[in-house]
Structures are given as C-alpha cells and as structure tokens.
Amino acid sequence: MRGAIRSAETHGLSFERLDAAAMRARFPQFAVRDSEVAVREPRAGVLDPEACVSAQLERAVQRGAELRRDQPVTSWRATHSGIEVETPRGRERAAQLVLAAGAWLPALLGADVLPLTVERMVLYWFGAARDPESFAPERFPIWIWEHETDRYCYGFPALERGIKVARHHEGELCAPETARREVSDAEIAGMRAWVEQHLPDAAGALRGTATCLYTNTPDYDFVLDRHPAEERVLIVSACSGHGFKFANAIGEVIADLLIDRRSRFDLAPFRLARFAAGARG
Numbered sequence: 001m002r003g004a005i006r007s008a009e010t011h012g013l014s015f016e017r018l019d020a021a022a023m024r025a026r027f028p029q030f031a032v033r034d035s036e037v038a039v040r041e042p043r044a045g046v047l048d049p050e051a052c053v054s055a056q057l058e059r060a061v062q063r064g065a066e067l068r069r070d071q072p073v074t075s076w077r078a079t080h081s082g083i084e085v086e087t088p089r090g091r092e093r094a095a096q097l098v099l100a101a102g103a104w105l106p107a108l109l110g111a112d113v114l115p116l117t118v119e120r121m122v123l124y125w126f127g128a129a130r131d132p133e134s135f136a137p138e139r140f141p142i143w144i145w146e147h148e149t150d151r152y153c154y155g156f157p158a159l160e161r162g163i164k165v166a167r168h169h170e171g172e173l174c175a176p177e178t179a180r181r182e183v184s185d186a187e188i189a190g191m192r193a194w195v196e197q198h199l200p201d202a203a204g205a206l207r208g209t210a211t212c213l214y215t216n217t218p219d220y221d222f223v224l225d226r227h228p229a230e231e232r233v234l235i236v237s238a239c240s241g242h243g244f245k246f247a248n249a250i251g252e253v254i255a256d257l258l259i260d261r262r263s264r265f266d267l268a269p270f271r272l273a274r275f276a277a278g279a280r281g
C-alpha cells in the first residue's frame, strides 16, 4: 500500500484511497475486513500479451529486424572479432548480443553471473457463483490483494475465460524443462478456498487453469546490465512476475545501450553489482 501511494505521489499518478466501508459500497465483490484499506488507480488496465508481442515483432520487422523463429541459441562465446552464437542451424556472429531469454536465462548465463530462480506459477479461471454481471470489466477492477503480510493474490475481471485469480509467488522452484505443468486437485481446492473467503461470488465452476514461470532475481527487481566478463553482451532479466508492462521501456533502454552505449534513465537500480557479496552488506 505504502509503495503504491509513494509511486503514485512521486510520479503524479491519480489515485484514491478507499477504506473498508468505501470498498464495500463500491466493490462489494471483495469480502474485505474492517481493518483493510485499498488504493484505486483509475488508469490501471489490462494488456493482451499475445497482441502486444505480435505488434512489437511486427514493428521490429518493419524497421529491419530479422526474426529467427524456432532457432534456439545453444551457447555463445566472445571472440576478438565479435560474439559467436551457436544454434542447431549453425553459428551466427554479431558485434553485440542481448540475452533476454526469460526462464531459460540461467542456462545461457550460469548462476555465478546472476543467481536467478525459476518459479512455477498457477493461474485459475472461475465462473461466477452469483451475480456474474458484477465481474464484468466495467464493474470489477484488476486487483492485487496483500491478504496477509507479504502474501499476495491478484486477479482480473471476467474476460474471455472467466474471472482470473492467482497467487503472486509462493510457487515451486523448478527449471523450464522440468516445471510441473499439470495442476493438482489440492492446488485447485486451495485456491477455491481462498476465493470462497475473499471473493465469495466468484467461487463458481472452475473454467480453467494454466501454469507459467516467473524468473526471479534475488530482490525481485530487474537486471538491465552488461555481462561482468564481456561488455559486448547485455543481460536483460525483467520478470519476477511484473516485467511485461515495462517491455517497451526496457526495449528502449536496451536499444540505447546498444547504439549509444548509454541510457537517459538512471540504471543504477538494475545493476548486477547489487548482488555482489559486498554490495548486499
């Protein structure tokens, strides 16, 4: 709550504070406790990630990018004449390399460079048990709820698949290749119990589940930095469950670093060095 308010005040974003009574009047879908408070940001919204990624790729191609689909990088190495990238279809050379491989970054980097963890997350979609119209986007917001100290659930209004609910973190650590993709009855029962207590009218039929992978840095903030041993290689780990909305801004930062070798943003918060033993203090 404090973080959201500080960010809104720092950047001049409009917001309003709601106490439990105001929440019950405006958003009765949430079974809040008397002691709970909320911050509402009228300009918050929803992105369609598939449409966003397609649009970004399309624009990149229009500006001369070549996309090599289904050609995984198996390894890379720095040489005096450039960076060599190995793929099943052969070797590629370039002056600079950007590694932005999400949950697959540890395999391309090594934990000694960046101690990332990969965390299996589960998404759930429910139909409404009562009053389905009240979960329509016009009446029900996207939300994130710190329902216990440092424990979060978040969700979306009823879009295509139903009312989406998920936990933020608290997932199983894994590797992309070994992540458990099926969702157990116990997991479904656990989330249903949470919904029944906190969003009772949303606890209808389960409409679907999906699994996804967070790639976490030790402090859950991004890494936008040069490789410590090879400055022609840029490392982009912008996830920890909250990086998608920043994709365009991060793209701009990385393009500036590649072309101008500097960015108009202060990148100190995103430096790798903050994880160095000494830096952690």
Ligand SMILES: Cc1cc2nc3c(=O)[nH]c(=O)nc-3n(C[C@H](O)[C@H](O)[C@H](O)COP(=O)(O)OP(=O)(O)OC[C@H]3O[C@@H](n4cnc5c(N)ncnc54)[C@H](O)[C@@H]3O)c2cc1C
Pocket: 071, 072, 073, 074, 100, 101, 102, 103, 104, 105, 108, 121, 122, 123, 212, 213, 214, 236, 237, 238, 239, 240, 241, 242, 243, 244, 245, 246
């Ligand atoms: C359940 C869930 C919910 C989320 N919700 C939100 C949200 O509401 N808002 C938000 O802002 N963020 C959210 N995020 C976080 C967001 O998805 C990530 O921050 C973002 O996708 C990270 O982008 P990325 O480009 O670093 O990695 P990715 O999107 O994972 O992209 C990495 C790409 O690299 C490719 N790749 C991997 N290895 C190789 C290789 N060896 N060679 C070639 N290509 C390779 C992969 O195929 C993939 O396409 C969520 C994430 C999850 C898992």
